[in-house]
């Protein structure tokens with residue numbers, strides 16, 4: 001059967017200028033049409049939304065709601081359908097009785113463990129903690145303090161120390177601002193940095209590429225117009241495989257004091273690899289010795305998927321604004337839960353204090369309605385005020401039921417002393433990765449720095465390695481780098497994202513390990529391999545006597561579009577045991593040889609809305 005490809009090269013070129021998250025819509029349309037035509041199921045591996053959820057902290061949330069409603073009626077039960085506001089005195093004792101009476105209910109165990117952890121380990125007052133939980137879960141008050149509720153902040157702080165700082169508490173604590181996911185965190189941070197003169201329009205900023213596209217697109221917006229310097233993850237191992245790490249020469253670019261800010265996603269997206277310990281050390285040394293005023297914004301949403309993760313917010317707390325989102329690890333993208341961490345000892349307050357008098361005067365007027373001493377308003381509190389245009393500061397803050405669920409997610413991880421949940425998540429991903437590589441028939445170098453949430457495959461260098469440089473040249477000359485994505489969508493109903501759109505190698509594709517069942521990944525791997533074989537057949541046809549230099553890889557699958565991909569109907573695979581998942585995790589690191597030329601900062605993309 002001939003390969004279908006109804007999207008012309010000119011059209012592909014146009015679509016390439018979109019964000020990968022927008023280009024995806026065209027692919028979904030093609031994949032959907034094929035799915036209908038061939039009666040197959042669309043396999044959308046473009047989405048970063050996980051297809052699992054953490055159940056226990058949700059069970060705890062709903063059980064807590066039952067307690068809180070009882071407390072409400074205890075406070076005031078005079079009118080039908082109307083309750084009062086939970087009262088603090090004696091609430092911990094009533095909670096203890098409630099948990100005892102409901103001990104067999106789903107969620108009761110976590111609520112009990114959480115109370116012990118909050119009071120014994122964190123030293124929180126029992127009534128204060130239980131009242132905060134009960135009052136918040138029903139949401140009968142504005143968030144006070146607006147930045148984050150007191151007990152919840154301590155809990156999430158402990159969670160960040162455990163998961164983002166490899167258990168090492170910073171010298172001074174972080175102040176946390178609870179926000180509507182990593183997305184809101186980014187908007188608030190960029191905005192407040194600009195308003196407060198921490199970043200200026202046209203500033204030189206460094207971005208560690210490949211990277212989540214909003215970090216490429218926001219700097220280009222007119223109000224920022226940043227001068228972008230990309231640091232490329234161009235390191236390879238001794239076999240020529242991408243490691244997605246940064247050579248020292250790239251990291252040394254941060255020594256230039258005209259570089260004002262560094263943006264990074266760690267572990268990265270799409271390669272999904274954390275900065276090596278060596279790279280972290282190097283960045284810390286360069287910043288301390290050469291550029292101590294460097295502002296760092298690190299987005300560590302995938303940090304929980306690797307063992308021993310240590311964010312730059314832990315290593316360079318004074319310089320770093322940390323962004324963490326609960327979305328991926330707990331399968332709660334719909335909850336919109338994120339947090340911004342600003343260390344109490346930081347350069348941002350110092351930068352504000354050192355602003356020229358005229359700028360300070362302007363800022364004092366801006367914040368003069370919310371404090372009598374606006375000059376002393378800390379950066380983190382400016383962030384909160386700016387998030388509500390200052391004028392609505394008194395109603396700022398993340399909704400309280402959201403903060404409650406966030407605290408329960410954090411408590412779930414904090415009381416999981418054996419990291420059982422982490423190992424299950426890692427196991428789910430490792431099995432999918434194993435299936436993908438089985439389909440692709442390519443090796444999996446071991447990489448303990450890999451989170452494997454996504455896989456970035458560089459098809460051009462794969463083609464070169466498999467069939468030689470002439471063939472790779474033919475591919476590059478005759479097709480757009482996104483051509484393979486259109487083929488896979490139109491012929492196999494598979495949706496992947498273009499790695500070039502993340503300023504990774506142009507011929508790379510991003511496969512999300514997050515959102516399809518295991519068998520689908522073997523199928524995707526096989527069809528990807530087959531697509532390269534198809535290009536090879538087209539290349540051979542252009543050669544007069546066209547003998548293949550090497551035998552083509554025989555994909556694991558039958559020829560394209562079977563009636564129903566195995567994945568379509570199978571029941572979810574059982575989670576692997578902790579031991580299995582660790583073994584698979586350590587075995588799993590997929591990479592293919594180095595790209596010819598990575599894309600430069602001068603990308604074609606226009607600012608576009610992003611999703612997913």
Ligand SMILES: Cc1ncc(COP(=O)(O)O)c(C=O)c1O
Pocket residue numbers: 048180181182183184212265269299301325326327333336337338612
């Ligand atoms: C690096 C990165 N940051 C943030 C987000 C979005 O996080 P949230 O759902 O919390 O807005 C994503 C989602 O894909 C991401 O990949």
